[in-house]
Amino acid sequence: MRKYELKARAESQRETRDRIAQATAELHQEKGVARTTVAEIARRAGVTRPTVYNHFADLSELLPACAAHYERLHPVPDFGSVLAQEDAGERVHGVLARLYGWYRETEPMYGKLFSDRASVPELDRFLEQNVDRMLDGLGLELAAGFAVRGRRADRLRGLIRLALDFWTWQRLAREGLDDEAAADVMGAAVATSA
Structure with a gap:
C-alpha cells in the first residue's frame, strides 16, 4: 500500500x-x-x-x-536536411526559411522574451545558454560552408548571425516580406558577401 x-x-x-x-x-x-x-x-x-x-x-x-x-x-525546426545540402548558399536560405517560419509561429512569446531580457537577468542568462547558443552554433556551421578567411570570414559570420536574429526577421516581416522572401533577401546578402 x-x-x-x-x-x-x-x-x-x-x-x-x-x-x-x-x-x-x-x-x-x-x-x-x-x-x-x-x-x-x-x-x-x-x-x-x-x-x-x-x-x-x-x-x-x-x-x-x-x-x-x-x-x-512549438518545437525548434529540424535543420538537419537543410544543413546536409551541398551548396552553402542553399544551406543558408534553407535554414533561414525554416527559422523565420518558426519565428512567425512563436513571435507572441519570443518577441516578449527578447524584449524582457535586458531587464530580467535570469531570462537573459537562460536565453544566452539556450537560444543564443543554438543560433551561434547554426551561424558557425553556415559560415564554415564558405571558403573565406580572415577579416572576410569575420564579417561573413557577423552577417550570418544578423540574418539569424529574431529582430532581423521581425523587421523584414514588418516591411511586408513573407518568410520565404525574407530568407531570399538575407540569403542573397550572405552569399554576396562571401
Whole structure:
C-alpha cells in the first residue's frame, strides 16, 4: 500500500509542476516575463503561491520548465536536411526559411522574451545558454560552408548571425516580406558577401 501512495504522490507533484509550467508559459506569452507575477502564476495554475515556490524556488528554476512546456507545443525546426545540402548558399536560405517560419509561429512569446531580457537577468542568462547558443552554433556551421578567411570570414559570420536574429526577421516581416522572401533577401546578402 505504501508504494502505491508514494507513486500517486509523485504523479500528483508532477501534474502540479506541469500546471505551473503551463500557466507560466501562457502568462509569459501574454504579458512577458517582466510583468508576470508569482501570484498570477499560482492563480492560473490553481495552486497557492507557496506551492509555486515549493516546486520552483526562483525564476531560474521556473524558466527551463516553462520553456520545455512551450517547446513541446512549438518545437525548434529540424535543420538537419537543410544543413546536409551541398551548396552553402542553399544551406543558408534553407535554414533561414525554416527559422523565420518558426519565428512567425512563436513571435507572441519570443518577441516578449527578447524584449524582457535586458531587464530580467535570469531570462537573459537562460536565453544566452539556450537560444543564443543554438543560433551561434547554426551561424558557425553556415559560415564554415564558405571558403573565406580572415577579416572576410569575420564579417561573413557577423552577417550570418544578423540574418539569424529574431529582430532581423521581425523587421523584414514588418516591411511586408513573407518568410520565404525574407530568407531570399538575407540569403542573397550572405552569399554576396562571401
